[in-house]
Amino acid sequence: MEKEYQAAIFDLDGTLIDSLEDLAISVNEMLASYGFPQHELAEYRYFLGNGSRKLVERALPAERAKDPTFVDTAMKRYQSMYEKHRSHTKPFAGILDVLNKLKGMGIPCGVCTNKHQTAADEIIARLFPKDTFSIVMGDRPPLPVKPDPTKVLMMAKEYGVRPDRVAYFGDTSVDMDTAVNAGFLPVGVLWGFRPREELLEHGAKILLAHPMELFENISFLKK
Numbered sequence: 463m464e465k466e467y468q469a470a471i472f473d474l475d476g477t478l479i480d481s482l483e484d485l486a487i488s489v490n491e492m493l494a495s496y497g498f499p500q501h502e503l504a505e506y507r508y509f510l511g512n513g514s515r516k517l518v519e520r521a522l523p524a525e526r527a528k529d530p531t532f533v534d535t536a537m538k539r540y541q542s543m544y545e546k547h548r549s550h551t552k553p554f555a556g557i558l559d560v561l562n563k564l565k566g567m568g569i570p571c572g573v574c575t576n577k578h579q580t581a582a583d584e585i586i587a588r589l590f591p592k593d594t595f596s597i598v599m600g601d602r603p604p605l606p607v608k609p610d611p612t613k614v615l616m617m618a619k620e621y622g623v624r625p626d627r628v629a630y631f632g633d634t635s636v637d638m639d640t641a642v643n644a645g646f647l648p649v650g651v652l653w654g655f656r657p658r659e660e661l662l663e664h665g666a667k668i669l670l671a672h673p674m675e676l677f678e679n680i681s682f683l684k685k
Contacts, residue, residue: 470682474582476632478557482503487547513578518537557673572599578601
């Protein structure tokens with residue numbers, strides 16, 4: 463018999479929302495403020511996934527990225543710029559339909575992202591109906607970032623759902639590693655920032671080309 467899942471946890475950037483352009487604009491503006499070279503939009507697909515600090519390190523010139531104090535300063539400058547550049551960010555087509563259906567089934571939905579918490583909270587409050595997600599877990603020092611499973615396991619515990627009954631959705635190797643490390647079902651989404659080969663290499667058990675394919679591939683049952 464096919465296993466039935468009782469909770470759904472989603473990555474944010476590249477999974478629920480298309481935020482690439484706003485992130486690239488913000489980091490490039492930070493780089494320009496220092497007189498550093500900027501990057502093409504496509505490059506940011508591989509800069510993202512490990513949180514704001516790693517994003518900034520990858521974008522900075524190599525020598526500057528080795529200086530932790532400078533990275534801290536540059537990250538704060540990037541975050542202040544990102545607050546002004548979120549107008550292009552929107553949910554991917556079909557995402558709201560999926561979330562509405564899951565909510566109607568009584569399935570708890572949450573978000574676990576390496577994006578800093580204040581940005582995650584603001585974007586979700588602006589783009590999604592209230593109470594779509596019962597938990598939004600952003601970057602919360604000193605808790606470790608993904609692919610460490612600490613935060614997603616905390617979420618499963620709060621839901622009262624066993625790890626093997628949680629489906630985790632993401633678009634990068636970091637997300638698939640997180641799901642594998644937590645004992646969740648790793649579900650890779652193909653509308654995000656990384657190719658299918660990367661997702662499969664890091665343990666994806668299911669790949670979705672469109673959000674509504676979720677219900678063709680995974681059975682959910684209210685706890």
